[in-house]
Amino acid sequence: MDDARRRFLKIAGLSVLGLGIKPVTDAVATAGEVEITSSPNALKAKRWAMVVDIKKCLKAKKGCKECVIACNTTHNVPEFDNPKDEVKWIWLTSVKHAFPDQESQYAEGYYKDTLQDLPFVVLCNHCDNPPCVRVCPVQATFRRADGIVMMDYHRCIGCRFCMAACPFGARSLNWRDPRPFIKTPLNREYPTRSRGVVEKCTFCDERLAKGLQPACVAACKDKALVFGDVEDPNSEVRELLRKNPSIRRKPQLGTHPQVYYIL
Amino acid sequence: MLEKALTGSRSYKVWIVVLLAIVGIGFVNYLRQLDYGLGITGMSRDVSWGLYIGQFTFLVGVAASAVMLVLPYYLHNYKVFGKITILGEFLAVASVTMCLSFIIVDLGKPQRAFNVLLHPTPNSILFWDMVVLNGYLFLNIIIGWTLLGCERRGAPPPKWVKPLIYLSIPWAVSIHTVTAFLYAGLPGRGFWLTAIMAPRFLGSAFASGPSLLILFCLFLRKFTKFDAGWEAISSLAKIVTYAMLVSVFFFLCELFTVYYSQIPEHILHFNYLFQGLHGHSELTPWMWICIVLALVAVGLLINPKWRNNEKILPIACLCVFFSLWIEKGIALVLTGFIPSPLETITRYMPTPTELAITLGIWGLGFLVLSVLYKVALTVKEQTGDSASH
Known part of the structure; x- marks a missing residue:
């Protein structure tokens, strides 16, 4: 009786061990790796960056938010009627929230007349040294070779450490199932997310792969948003940065944001 | 040995049933949270960690109860603690169990929790926190259970357990340090960005854990046959006194740097805590209660006559415990998010569901603790190690 039991346990144990080893042998013995090739039209860069030319964004004062709408429509970003559940990729905020450390009590002239009440476009800065990735x-969030800080919605565990780490408030958790709250026509080209994962702007990696500019950039008729390879001296973004003084949000934190603002 | 937890007095059984009910209510509410998502809590885009992570942070401190007994007993041969090290170790087990449960209920996708093991990421502090917390849990279960088993059989402890005991001492330091590093390394959060965060965690941990232990010892002395002995309790009280003083000192160091430098990114959080900011002052009463409790505790503990008074000591310990519970369990985490890096203020108020889940996990911790203590005390009763010497 005891013998039979011992033998049974031995066999059971070995079977469990065998099952445990299988994934390891599978990993080693994979034959014929699948190669992923990108489209010949794909836009490529050494370092993607965006320039926001606030001087061309003055329509925002009159309620223009074409860029936000384009982004939300492209990425099925849900719209909640309370700020608690909010999901935001690109949004408009006041200059004092976009640049909280630039305050001046006696600011007059251009700052006061133009900037103070102007809604500022803000989005993920795709930092060169991103704390969220760290x-x-x-x-689940990682930096691509071309500088895009990406999200893997299928790996994210929803711990929200990245939200605590981001100094720009660029990340949102899906506090609840976002699907019933997608108010824009559903874009079947882009996945909807499930509750409990974090999401944010990805510089439209899926559009770049097809040779298209980011949705917000394409939507802005005043060309206030310019996107390109900041490592390429001949790019449009570099041209703009050469000709205009520009600032970035919270540069003192050392995250090296890659969204530049021309005021 | 576990079967010893199944029998007991009527009041023990009632206590267990009450705890099971609290855990049950918490669990039902957790199922609701799973179904709806974390939006069922008071957390939001701006205040993205709340009560759960606060409790987790506080309870990592309580888990220090073990090391403050193990270190004097094993490294300094302080025999008086011999009888109660098991209480410290089992309190650590219960605390870390609660810590891990609070992490799990805080995850947006708990079903993916094992991704942390599937994709180990050494540059993430959360990864290391997972390692040190689980390590500390297993160390204390293995050490406590093995030693208790030996005590029951009247056998000397096996040789392999000694190195584990020694390992558990620096390991205890690591759980506070790593948990503090979760906060202290984030560039945009001025409230947490302070090098003294880890020392502060150690200081408050060595006060909150032992103070709870004293309360348990006094309770057991009064209501069971187990007597830790006044010398042990009094020594623990000394530890709590020094730790609480160090803890208050570290906090004052923090206040100096913040209020003398007057850098907005740091000072705004403290203003929010102590006086409220732009009409938001949800945490202000809590913080002042925290300070008053801390001062009362220090006042009562610092005088040896009061500290060694069996009626005053529990009051002092309660003050220490609740003061640090407010500081770590509520203020530390929430204030880090208020104001946000964009200097907006978002109100956070835990929802009933969130409170029920939180209470459920506390219930779970007390359940684990009650069962383990019941086993330990029954064993000690049988071996004659429970009466005072």
């Missing part, structure tokens, strides 16, 4: 425990 803290993510599962590499």
Whole structure:
């Protein structure tokens, strides 16, 4: 009786061990790796960056938010009627929130007349040294070679460490199922997300792969948003940065934001 | 040995049933949270961690109860603690169990929790926190259970357990340090961006854990046959006194740097805590209660006559415990998010569901603790190690 039991346990144990080893052998013995090739039209860069030319964005004062609408429509960003559940990729905020450290009590002239009440476009800065990537425990957010800080919605565990780490408030958790709250026509080309994962702007990686400019850039008729390779001296973004003084949000934190603002 | 937890007095059984009910209510509410998402809590885009992570942070401190007994007993051969090290170790087990449960209920996708093991990421502090917390849990379960088993059989402890005991001492330091590093390394959060965060965590941990332990010892002395002995309790009280003083000192150091430098990114958070900011002052009463409790505790503890008074000591310990609970469990986490890096203020108020889940996990911790203590005390009763010497 005891013998039979011992033998049974031995066999059971070995079977469990065998099952445990299988994934390891599978990983080693994979034959014929699948190669992923990109489209010949894909836009490529050494370092993607965006320039926001606030001087061309004055329509925002009159309620223009074409860029926000284009982004939300392209990415099925849900719209909640309370700020608690909010999901934002690109949005408009006041200059004092976009640049909280630039305050001046006696600001007059251009600052007061033009900038003070102007809604500022803000989005993920795709930092060169992103703290969100540093803290993510599962590499669900990671920096691509071309500088885009990406999100893997299928790996994210929803711990929100990245939200605590981002100094720009660029990240949103899906506090609840976002699908019933997608108010824009559903874009079947882009996945909807499920509750419990973090999301943010990805510089439209999916559009770049097809050779298209980011949706917000394409939507802005005043060309206030310019997107390009900041490492390429002949690019339009470099041209703009050469000709205009520009600032970035919270540069003192050392994250090296790649969204530049021309005031 | 676990079967010893199944029998007991009527009041023990009632207590267990009450705890099971609290855990049950918490669990039902957790199922609701799973179904709806974390939006069922008071957390938001701006205040993205709340009560759960606060409790987790506080309870990592309580888990220090073990090391403050193990270190004097094993490194300094302080025999008086021999009888109660098991209480410290089992309190650590219960605390870390609660810590891990609070992490799990805080995850947006708990079903993916094992991604942390599937994709180990050494540059993430959360990864290391997972390592040190689980390590500390297992160390204390293994050490506590093995030693208790040996005590029951009247056998000397096996040789392999000694290195584990020694390992558990620096390991205890690591859980506070790593948990503090979760906060202290984030560039945009001025409230947490301070090098003294880890020392502060250690200071408050060595006060909150032992103070709870004293309360348990006094309770057991009064209502059971187990007597830790006044010398042990009094020594623990000394530890709490020094730790609380160090803790208050570290906090004052923080206040100096913040208020003398007057850098907005740091000072705005403290203003929010102590006086409120732009009409938002949800945490202000809490913070002042925290300070008053801390001062009362220090006043009562610092005088040896009061500290060694069996009626005053529990009051002092309660003051220490609740003061630090407010500081770590509520103020530390929430204030880091208020104001946000964009200098907006978002109100946070835990929802009933969130409170029920939080209470459920506390219930779970007390359940684990009650069962383990019941086993330990029954064993000690049988071996004659429970009466005072």
